[in-house]
Amino acid sequence: xxxxxxxxxxxxxxxxxxxxxxxxxxxxxxxxxxxxxxxxxxxxxxxxxxxxxxxxxxxxxxxxxxxxxxxxxxxxxxxxxxxxxxxxxxxxxxxxxxxxxxxxxxxxxxxxxxxxxxxxxxxxxxxxxxxxxxxxxxxxxxxxxxxxxxxxxxxxxxxxxxxxxxxxxxxxxxxxxxxxxxxxxxxxxxxxxxxxxxxxxxxxxxxxxxxxxxxxxxxxxxxxxxxxxxxxxxxxxxxxxxxxxxxxxxxxxxxxxxxxxxxxxxxxxxxxxxxxxxxxxxxxxxxxxxx
Amino acid sequence: xxxxxxxxxxxxxxxxxxxxxxxxxxxxxxxxxxxxxxxxxxxxxxxxxxxxxxxxxxxxxxxxxxxxxxxxxxxxxxxxxxxxxxxxxxxxxxxxxxxxxxxxxxxxxxxxxxxxxxxxxxxxxxxxxxxxxxxxxxxxxxxxxxxxxxxxxxxxxxxxxxxxxxxxxxxxxxxxxxxxxxxxxxxxxxxxxxxxxxxxxxxxxxxxxxxxxxxxxxxxxxxxxxxxxxxxxxxxxxxxxxxxxxxxxxxxxxxxxxxxxxxxxxxxxxxxxxxxxxxxxxxxxxxxxxxxxxx
Numbered sequence: 001x002x003x004x005x006x007x008x009x010x011x012x013x014x015x016x017x018x019x020x021x022x023x024x025x026x027x028x029x030x031x032x033x034x035x036x037x038x039x040x041x042x043x044x045x046x047x048x049x050x051x052x053x054x055x056x057x058x059x060x061x062x063x064x065x066x067x068x069x070x071x072x073x074x075x076x077x078x079x080x081x082x083x084x085x086x087x088x089x090x091x092x093x094x095x096x097x098x099x100x101x102x103x104x105x106x107x108x109x110x111x112x113x114x115x116x117x118x119x120x121x122x123x124x125x126x127x128x129x130x131x132x133x134x135x136x137x138x139x140x141x142x143x144x145x146x147x148x149x150x151x152x153x154x155x156x157x158x159x160x161x162x163x164x165x166x167x168x169x170x171x172x173x174x175x176x177x178x179x180x181x182x183x184x185x186x187x188x189x190x191x192x193x194x195x196x197x198x199x200x201x202x203x204x205x206x207x208x209x210x211x212x213x214x215x216x217x218x219x220x221x222x223x224x225x226x227x228x229x230x231x232x233x234x235x236x237x238x239x240x241x242x243x244x245x246x247x248x249x250x251x252x253x254x255x256x257x258x259x260x261x262x263x264x265x266x267x268x269x270x271x272x273x274x275x276x277x278x279x280x281x282x283x284x285x286x287x288x289x290x291x
Numbered sequence: 292x293x294x295x296x297x298x299x300x301x302x303x304x305x306x307x308x309x310x311x312x313x314x315x316x317x318x319x320x321x322x323x324x325x326x327x328x329x330x331x332x333x334x335x336x337x338x339x340x341x342x343x344x345x346x347x348x349x350x351x352x353x354x355x356x357x358x359x360x361x362x363x364x365x366x367x368x369x370x371x372x373x374x375x376x377x378x379x380x381x382x383x384x385x386x387x388x389x390x391x392x393x394x395x396x397x398x399x400x401x402x403x404x405x406x407x408x409x410x411x412x413x414x415x416x417x418x419x420x421x422x423x424x425x426x427x428x429x430x431x432x433x434x435x436x437x438x439x440x441x442x443x444x445x446x447x448x449x450x451x452x453x454x455x456x457x458x459x460x461x462x463x464x465x466x467x468x469x470x471x472x473x474x475x476x477x478x479x480x481x482x483x484x485x486x487x488x489x490x491x492x493x494x495x496x497x498x499x500x501x502x503x504x505x506x507x508x509x510x511x512x513x514x515x516x517x518x519x520x521x522x523x524x525x526x527x528x529x530x531x532x533x534x535x536x537x538x539x540x541x542x543x544x545x546x547x548x549x550x551x552x553x554x555x556x557x558x559x560x561x562x563x564x565x566x567x568x569x570x571x572x573x574x575x576x577x578x579x580x581x582x583x584x585x586x
Contacts, residue, residue, distance in 0.1 A: 044435075044467065044468075045435060045436035045437065045463075045468055046435055046436060047465075092463065146335055146532075147334035147335075148334070170463065173462055174462060174463075175334065176332075176333045176334050176533070177492060177494065177532070177533055178333060178529075178533070179333075180492075203463070203464065203465050203466060205466070242465050242466060242467040244466040244470075247495065247537045247538060247561055248541070250561045251538070251561045251564050251565060254561065254562075255565055255568055255569075258565070258569065260568060260569070269537045269540055269541050272537075272541050273541050273544050276541065276545055276568065277545065277548060279568075279572070280549050280571070280572070283572055
């Protein structure tokens with residue numbers, strides 16, 4: 001099928017090759033990610049999320065099984081560079097992935113390595129700066145940026161490579177609330193406006209809620225692959241994967257337990273606001289009429 | 292008793308160079324012994340610079356720091372480090388010993404304890420941080436992320452500090468690990484009487500745990516108060532790149548949309564939110580903290 005962008009075929013990965021105590025970080029994973037999807041990956045620390053991510057752009061090669069990106073086998077060494085250009089990665093620590101002396105230099109780093117002309121580089125850098133909204137910071141030294149800006153700078157370096165997919169490996173874990181919002185807004189914008197496939201590895205249930213699809217990993221195995229609204233309806237699954245309900249869903253559940261008719265899917269703050277508004281409207285608290 | 296008092300402290304990095312940067316500008320506040328204080332502020336607002344002053348890793352250019360009522364001087368650094376324990380971000384990166392026991396005991400080396408006393412202190416710290424006895428002989432590399440972090444915190448609490456400062460202790464942990472670590476910090480305060488200062492980017496955690504909040508902005512103190520007082524300032528907090536807990540946001544919007552319903556704007560937690568809904572739709576009365584605040 002043409003829209004299968006990343007495909008895992010019975011993939012296992014072990015960090016040791018010592019046959020006596022082999023331990024699989026990922027075991028028998030079958031998985032397909034379609035072009036243009038926004039997928040969240042969640043699970044406990046050490047469950048194998050990052051291993052799964054690194055298998056997506058040939059940073060790791062499966063011990064058994066195959067991973068295909070756009071039909072290309074990641075274990076084929078001649079395809080590795082092309083695959084890494086297609087699937088970019090943003091890591092957790094903003095300070096450990098910036099190499100340039102200025103924002104502009106940092107974005108140029110990847111481009112310099114693929115032998116583009118100066119004009120082409122300039123054009124791509126301009127566009128990347130515009131995409132991540134760092135036009136004003138183009139000559140700024142990266143250490144003077146906020147956490148969110150640093151991550152956006154890292155993302156600009158990736159978008160300049162014209163990737164088809166970006167994997168966020170807990171890219172918001174170290175950010176303040178506004179930094180987290182900036183990065184997530186950007187991820188969703190890249191997905192909607194530029195059609196970039198997004199994989200977001202996260203411990204934040206609020207991020208999971210905004211994805212099209214969520215994959216749960218536990219002890220190296222994929223234990224669920226579902227819509228966020230389905231996941232949070234399944235208490236057993238949430239507990240098994242060590243997750244928690246988003247605050248809004250928790251409130252809806254508490255209220256429903258007490259017999260309050262909260263309607264619809266309530267995962268986000270907005271949905272919570274709407275559901276409670278509806279509830280209150282039903283009780284004739286409408287507009288200013290009461291006062 | 293005041294555990295920590297900071298009086299007009301200022302600090303500038305790389306003074307007299309072109310990179311000079313004023314990180315703290317005339318900061319003052321005080322923290323009472325046995326309380327739980329949250330420090331919030333956007334990246335680069337001076338939080339880390341500030342907490343490094345608490346145990347003498349940095350000395351202020353001007354201003355004074357009092358610990359347990361006593362003015363600290365440059366020469367008191369050793370004493371400060373005993374009284375104030377500092378747990379950095381990602382403290383598990385600093386674990387290095389062969390076993391959990393040895394890692395926790397490392398800080399005690401200078402104290403010339405007998406083997407028995409040392410074991411007692413280590414076991415005590417392990418117990419307070421929720422590490423089981425059999426963990427002590429294991430390698431730190433066999434532990435989960437949350438457990439490693441407990442070991443790192445135990446390595447500080449073993450010094451019996453009066454004040455424990457933690458910089459984002461839950462960052463990068465899964466939801467279970469987060470809950471465990473945060474409960475641990477709360478227990479250290481409630482059960483062991485340690486004065487806890489928690490730096491966090493999570494408004495939810497701060498709202499749930501802290502008695503008082505210090506809000507930092509651009510090297511200064513923007514405001515101080517209880518969570519309920521602080522999180523009323525939705526607009527201002529957003530201006531300085533912070534936020535309010537989700538429930539506070541939802542309920543302040545509801546209060547605006549239904550002015551006649553008399554909805555409280557200062558809801559902090561899911562529990563309070565549920566009570567408030569029940570009260571408003573006349574199925575119950577205000578309960579928990581919301582009721583207390585109403586009195």
